[in-house]
Amino acid sequence: MTTLLITHPSCLHHETPPGHPERVDRMRAVESALEDERFSALIRENAALGSLDLVTLCHPREFAEAVLAASPEHGLVQVDADTLMSPGTVDAVMHGVGAAAQAVDEVMTGRATNAFCAMRPPGHHAETVKAMGFCFFNNAAIAARHAQRRHGAERVAVIDWDVHHGNGTQEIFWDDASVLYASTHEMPLYPGTGAVSERGQHGTIVNAPLRAGDGSEIFREAMETALLPRIEAFAPDLIVISAGFDAHWRDPLANLNLKEPDFAWATQRLMEIADRSCRGRVVSILEGGYDLEGLSRSTAAHVTALMRG
Template identity: 90%
Template sequence: MTTLLITHPSSLRHETPPGHPERPDRLRAVEAALEDERFSSLIRESAALGTLDQVTLCHPRDFAEAILAASPESGLVQVDADTLMSPGTVDAALHGVGGAAQAVDEVMTGRVANAFSAMRPPGHHAESVKAMGFCFFNNAAIAARYAQRRHGAERVAILDWDVHHGNGTQEIFWDDASVLYASTHEMPLYPGTGAASERGQHGTIVNAPLHAGDGSEVFREAMETALLPRIAAFRPDLIVISAGFDAHWRDPLANLNLKEPDFAWATQKLMEIADRSCAGRIVSILEGGYDLQGLSRSAAAHVMALMRG
């Protein structure tokens, strides 16, 4: 069984101000960790440039075109309080979209068992018509919809274990019975959504909020009682992971206490469901994680699990 790693140097050209947590060093840390000899069997590809048609699977064309048009020739443009564009942002965001679609292509056609698209900026806060929370285009949502439109997947499950709730993914699929969105996250915390009572029009939104100070035991219980059974019962044709690693105990933007083995465990549990439901098909997409050591070690544990290591 083979695992694909998708990266692209454009991710490093999305610049943010000094001290901003979503910085190019995040990708450098992940890439350095995955250069270890333990990962020598990874298949490695450069992300394709995403297309406007791919973006508009989840975002209206006028919104997508407005993002492209806002690209500065120099300096930084502020989109919201913590989301900024540099001259390299659009290229990075489009390669993130392209990498997500490429991962779906490779997995759905059986060329690889699973894939990890390690790109930035992240995407799960991006709503259909709103860039926010460091995010411009919702890569995980686009991956799910692309799998449906391009490869005929009837049902796609998205599991989001980023410490911040994926309000964008929830909003995009709120009234869509064909996509299950399941999330564990800290509350109260940015962006303020993700209560257990938020279930969507068809009951296909599943939120399991955690509290500041919660660690491995509470996280695993939430996964095993609230999220994993729902994903298994949904019998998806593909599982997409919004793989944020900011629930790690070292992360400066949150207050959960997960450790690297927790991400490996969650990955293995999803792989068990995928093996039963969809021939093992998993596409994982990097989201948050802002302590470089916690991020790199957690991403490495996640990818090692995908490799069935």
């Protein structure tokens, strides 16, 4: 049993203005949590630099090139109301793409059982031709498509427990029967998508929206009744987790009340399915989580579970 941790210093060079929730300190909190001696058994690798070809697995080349070309020489460039670029953003974004593909390569070839990509900025709001919600390219979607194109995976399940619905991942795979997208999230909340009725062209979109104030019991019930059975029945060759930790009770951007053991439990349940379906192959990619203590503790619980701790 081996767990791979992929990070890169470039994550510290994507800068946002003072007071912005998606900030450099998020990565420092994650790195600090995973420096604890209980994580000494982790295999640690620096992320490779992703290529434009990887990005174009999910985004048109013209869009990808326009995002890269928008990089400022100094200062900040506003992409949308929430999303900004600094001179270091492109390097961080492309290492995030590289990390996702690298994790898939290591897991699909058996060099690691599972992997966690501790990278920022996040990706699950990025649609086919739209950067939004702190996100530029959709790393989880790229991971799923890379597993299919490079390693012959027939079916990939992407499960997203970020408190904000992964509209980008849903949009990318809306009419794709080979990828199951399953999400719990608070609703109503940004970005406004994720209703139960949103099922995709082939019924492979599964949304289980939660209400403000919901906590452990309702989250676990939604997972057990709506999401996990569908993932099990889908029999994926790989499970990709969009691991956002902003459903934590401390998070300032939402109103759910999850605790660290909930993320550990969800991780364990998905690993059980992966054991039965795909030789334990799980790739987890960091998404949101904006309270530093909540993010730190939740990440530690998640990675401990990946290590079967």
